[in-house]
Amino acid sequence: MHDRLTEARAVLADTTQHPDSLVILAARVVVGQTDDARECGDALDLLRLLDRRPLHAIAAASFPNGGAA
Template identity: 50%
Template sequence: MSGADQSSAWPAERLAEARAVLADVAHHSDHLIRLACDVLIRHGETADEREAAQRLLVVVDARRSVQRAQREDARRGRP
């Protein structure tokens, strides 16, 4: 495959990977979900796809704050 072929295939391959991660979100890390959301927010084919990725990113980031608070509470001996 030539360099031009690789560069033209890259966006489609990354979009497909990002969509696959979000289609099976329960089995992927928050970090990978964030990366997939970032790809779709920037390069998604439709406004709906970009907006859905943005909403999911907000949810994942909110969950991260809850998880961090729970860890801090556990360290302080709170239930």
């Protein structure tokens, strides 16, 4: 899990060098795994810009099972 979050952060740090599909995937990983509210908010903002689906569909994909552990 930690390695995935680290890799996702690296992708988000250099979004211009990666295809949108990979940036969207990385943002979803960050939203689902970070404990930092600001980082989560930034990733959600990026998802709003890149992902064409409605926000409730994005949240459902980022938080499977409604966020329950």
